[in-house]
Amino acid sequence: MKVPPSLPLLSANKVDAGYGHVRVLEKVSIDVRQGRIVVLVGRNGAGKSTLLRALSGLNRPTSGTITFDRRDITGARPNAIVGAGLLHVAEGRRLFRRQSVTDNIELGRYGLRLTEQEHDRRVNRIHELFPILQEKRDLPAGSLSGGQQQMLAIAQAMMREPKLLMLDEPSLGLAPVLVDQVLAAILSLRAQGVAILLVEQMVERALEIADDAYVMQNGRVIAGGLAADIAAGDALQAAFMGEHGTPDHSGPRWSVS
Amino acid sequence: MDFDVITHGIVAGSLYALVAVSFNILFRPTNVFNFAQGELVMLGAMIFASLTSLAGLPWLVAFAATLVAVGIIGLIEERIAVAPILARSQTGTGWVITTLATSLIISNLVGRFWGPDPILVKPPAPLSMDALEIGSARISSYEIALVLITLILVAVVERAYRTLRGKAVMAVAEDREAALLRGIDPGSLGRWSFFLGAAFAAMTGVLAAPILYASTSLGPDLLLKGFAAAAVGSIGNNRGALVAGYVIGVTEAIGASLLSPGYQEAVIFVVVLAILLLKPEGLFGSPNARTV
Numbered sequence: 001m002k003v004p005p006s007l008p009l010l011s012a013n014k015v016d017a018g019y020g021h022v023r024v025l026e027k028v029s030i031d032v033r034q035g036r037i038v039v040l041v042g043r044n045g046a047g048k049s050t051l052l053r054a055l056s057g058l059n060r061p062t063s064g065t066i067t068f069d070r071r072d073i074t075g076a077r078p079n080a081i082v083g084a085g086l087l088h089v090a091e092g093r094r095l096f097r098r099q100s101v102t103d104n105i106e107l108g109r110y111g112l113r114l115t116e117q118e119h120d121r122r123v124n125r126i127h128e129l130f131p132i133l134q135e136k137r138d139l140p141a142g143s144l145s146g147g148q149q150q151m152l153a154i155a156q157a158m159m160r161e162p163k164l165l166m167l168d169e170p171s172l173g174l175a176p177v178l179v180d181q182v183l184a185a186i187l188s189l190r191a192q193g194v195a196i197l198l199v200e201q202m203v204e205r206a207l208e209i210a211d212d213a214y215v216m217q218n219g220r221v222i223a224g225g226l227a228a229d230i231a232a233g234d235a236l237q238a239a240f241m242g243e244h245g246t247p248d249h250s251g252p253r254w255s256v257s
Numbered sequence: 258m259d260f261d262v263i264t265h266g267i268v269a270g271s272l273y274a275l276v277a278v279s280f281n282i283l284f285r286p287t288n289v290f291n292f293a294q295g296e297l298v299m300l301g302a303m304i305f306a307s308l309t310s311l312a313g314l315p316w317l318v319a320f321a322a323t324l325v326a327v328g329i330i331g332l333i334e335e336r337i338a339v340a341p342i343l344a345r346s347q348t349g350t351g352w353v354i355t356t357l358a359t360s361l362i363i364s365n366l367v368g369r370f371w372g373p374d375p376i377l378v379k380p381p382a383p384l385s386m387d388a389l390e391i392g393s394a395r396i397s398s399y400e401i402a403l404v405l406i407t408l409i410l411v412a413v414v415e416r417a418y419r420t421l422r423g424k425a426v427m428a429v430a431e432d433r434e435a436a437l438l439r440g441i442d443p444g445s446l447g448r449w450s451f452f453l454g455a456a457f458a459a460m461t462g463v464l465a466a467p468i469l470y471a472s473t474s475l476g477p478d479l480l481l482k483g484f485a486a487a488a489v490g491s492i493g494n495n496r497g498a499l500v501a502g503y504v505i506g507v508t509e510a511i512g513a514s515l516l517s518p519g520y521q522e523a524v525i526f527v528v529v530l531a532i533l534l535l536k537p538e539g540l541f542g543s544p545n546a547r548t549v
Contacts, residue, residue, distance in 0.1 A: 056438060082440035094435035096428045103424050110425050111440050156439065 007070070009034045009195050010055070010086065010164055015064035017054035024050040026219045027064065032164060032212075037186065037196040039206040039227060042216035042239050048199040049091055051216070052166050055197075056088035057081045069163060083111070085163035089170070091199075093153040097142030101133055104141045104152055108159030126155040129185055147178030154185055164195040171202050183209055203240070207231040215239045260393045262510045268400045268468065270506020271407035275461040276483025277490060277498035278414055283331075283454030285493055286429040286446040289339055289352045291331075293360035295480025296367075297455050299473060301327050301462025303367065306376040306471035316381045323463055324456040331455020334359050335448055343447070347433060360476070367473045375470035386467055399467055406464065411499050414457075426450065430493065481522075482509075485529045491539030501540060505529065 008031035018024040024047045032038045040048045053059040055066060057078035065074045068086050076084075096104055105126065109119070127134040130151040136144060141152055150170050157165050167186070171179045179202065186196055187209055200206035207213055210227035215235045223235030230236055276298060283291050291297075301323055308319035338355035345351075380386060380399035388395040417423050429436045429443045436443055462475070469475060486505050490497030505525055512524030532540065 058434060058437065077442075078437040079440045079442045082438065088438050090435065090438055094432055094438065096431050096435065098431055099424060099427060106421060107424055107428055107439055107441070110421060160440070 008032060009069060010197070011067045012051070012055065013065045013067075015051070015054055015061045015066060017050060017059050017061045017064075019050075019059065023062070024219050025054060025061075028216075028219070028221050029064075030214050030221060030224065032195050032197050034163075034195055035190060035193045036211040037190050037198060037209055037227075038212045038214070039198045039200055039210035040214050040216060041200065041203045041206065041230075041236065046216040046239070047219040048216055049168055050219075052088055052090075052168050052197070052199060055081075055166060056086065058088075079111070082160070085160070086166070087157040087160060087162040087164070088166045089153045089157055089168065091168040091172070093149045095141040095149055095152055095156075098140055100138050101141055101144070101152060102137045105133070105155055105159060108156035112160065122159055122161065126158050129158075129188060130155055145178075146173045147175065147181065150174065150178070150182055151185065154182070154189075158189070162194060164197060165189060166197040166199075168199045169201060170198070171200060171205070179205065203236070204231075261395055262514050263507060264394045264396045264400075266507030266510035267404055267503055268396070268506070269509060270486075270503040271404050272461065272465050272468070272479070272502075273482045273486040273505050274490075274499045274502025275407055275410065275464065276458065276479050277487035277502060278411060278495050279454050279457040279461060280483060280487045281493050281495055281498060282414065282457055283450050284487075286426045286443055286450050287335075287339065287343065288347075288430070289343070289356065290484075290492075291334070291339075291451075291454065292353070292356040292480065293334060293363060294454075294458050294483065295476035295478070296360045296363040297327055297331060297458035298462040298465070298479050298483075299367070299476040300330065300363065301459025302378070302466040302469075302471040302475055303371055303376070303462075303473060304459070305463045306378045306466055307371070310376055310378060320460075320463055324459050327459030327462075328452040328456035330363075331451045331458075332448060334455070335451035339451070340444070340447070360480075364473070364476055371473050373473065375472035376466075378466035378471050380467040403464055403468070407499070410460075411495050414495050422446075482525065485525065489529055489532050489539055491542030494539070494541045497539060497541030504532075 010032040012028060012030050014027040014029055016023060016025055016027060028047070028051055040051065042048055050059060054061050057073070057076055060075050065072060067073065068084055071084060073081050073084060096107065105123065132148055133152060133155055136148065141149065144152060170182050174182065183205065186198065190196060198206055198210065207227045207230065213225065213227040213230040214221050215223040215230060217239045222239060223230060223233060276294065280290065280294055283289065304326055305319055305323040308314045308322060309316060334356070338359050339352050342349050342351040342355060384399040384402050386397045386399050388397050418427060425436065425441045426446050428439070428441060429446055433443050482505055486498050486502040489504060490499070490501030508528045509521045509525050513521040516524065
């Protein structure tokens with residue numbers, strides 16, 4: 001069943017999370033709507049990756065709620081969250097480096113029961129988008145270049161046809177031409193109706209392709225809105241130039257209309 | 258030194274290889290080395306001996322019942338002795354103590370069920386333990402079958418790792434968190450691996466019984482030599498375990514014939530230590546297999 005357009009696909013509500021006793025996120029609230037690209041920007045250590053980890057169930061939120069596709073997934077186990085259609089491509093890709101490209105793609109559908117036609121359709125779609133993966137199908141994933149690894153990580157997620165794909169620093173360490181390819185792949189996924197939650201250091205490039213954006217600082221969301229407005233606004237400056245964005249900036253929850 | 262030494266070494270080495278494979282099955286998705294594995298082999302031999310020699314069940318029925326029973330014991334061990342420790346910390350090493358404790362508990366409890374006398378277990382017909390003269394070697398039809406079955410079992414286990422579920426196990430072994438993000442449940446794979454690893458250990462016990470006799474003191478010896486085979490063959494590598502099993506079995510046999518049987522364990526461990534000093538990752542592992 002599709003989430004009606006008025007309801008966000010993913011909604012984090014006042015989420016606190018961290019590592020052990022260290023609290024990183026404080027009352028973080030964000031929404032991701034169907035078929036939109038949402039970018040999270042902020043300096044290193046602002047809590048962007050921790051937020052993705054909390055959303056995918058790797059770090060259990062200590063308070064707050066997360067709903068995805070109308071279901072409460074707060075504190076759910078990672079494999080249940082993956083099963084619900086929320087996929088997380090972690091920072092550094094985290095591929096199975098010793099297994100072949102094909103095996104990595106196949107592991108993307110682990111636990112799914114696909115008909116042979118459906119399976120082949122998905123594999124073909126991946127090969128259309130990333131022909132290089134077909135060429136290198138028998139090589140170990142660890143032998144691929146950074147850009148190819150990023151493509152493989154996205155391909156792995158595509159096997160599951162997620163509703164929402166979270167990408168953590170997909171451009172990290174990539175040559176500019178590969179960054180273009182990865183961003184193009186993200187746009188093509190959106191064209192197929194997949195929502196994207198993107199954490200990206202290349203802020204300008206990310207804001208160019210994004211629909212919505214949130215700015216994070218010190219574990220809080222200090223601004224949110226249309227990507228174009230965020231690109232022009234002060235919060236971005238504050239977050240990157242080191243001015244103290246006061247927590248009050250987060251104010252009432254901002255939502256995309 | 259006659260050729261017999263080599264054949265005996267290969268036969269004993271096959272058993273060590275099987276114990277090593279059972280270690281590996283369990284180790285891959287959990288990173289846990291089950292020190293109770295030797296006792297699980299012993300339980301396999303003893304339960305099977307009781308069901309056939311004493312209760313008179315047909316070979317196949319007893320075989321299946323033994324595997325399931327010991328598999329369940331392995332599963333119980335995982336639930337009680339291993340899962341709680343891994344839940345606290347994935348990199349915790351408390352399982353060294355808890356699996357060793359499981360081993361001690363099993364070896365102490367079996368004395369209540371079985372006496373100290375070894376039980377003779379006959380191989381299934383038409384195989385027998387009667388020695389055949391083949392050239393200068395004396396080997397029984399059962400021993401030949403055991404060597405062949407070991408080869409087949411290693412091939413079957415390796416084949417299982419090429420299925421999607423097997424690849425998921427390898428994925429968990431490489432990066433547990435990354436596996437979680439692909440919808441793989443390492444907990445469930447860990448439980449299955451304990452069940453299957455324990456059942457495999459029991460099968461090793463059943464296969465060993467006609468040669469070694471079923472006895473409650475079977476465990477520690479097979480634990481040590483199986484561990485040695487797993488380490489020399491590189492932990493997690495089943496083909497390596499097979500070759501290492503042969504190396505250890507033959508070394509042991511040669512040591513016993515050249516020196517005296519009393520020194521055979523000393524000879525094994527000198528060789529094992531020498532190999533591991535030169536190649537700490539074992540004969541078949543790459544030194545940097547665990548890159549982060």
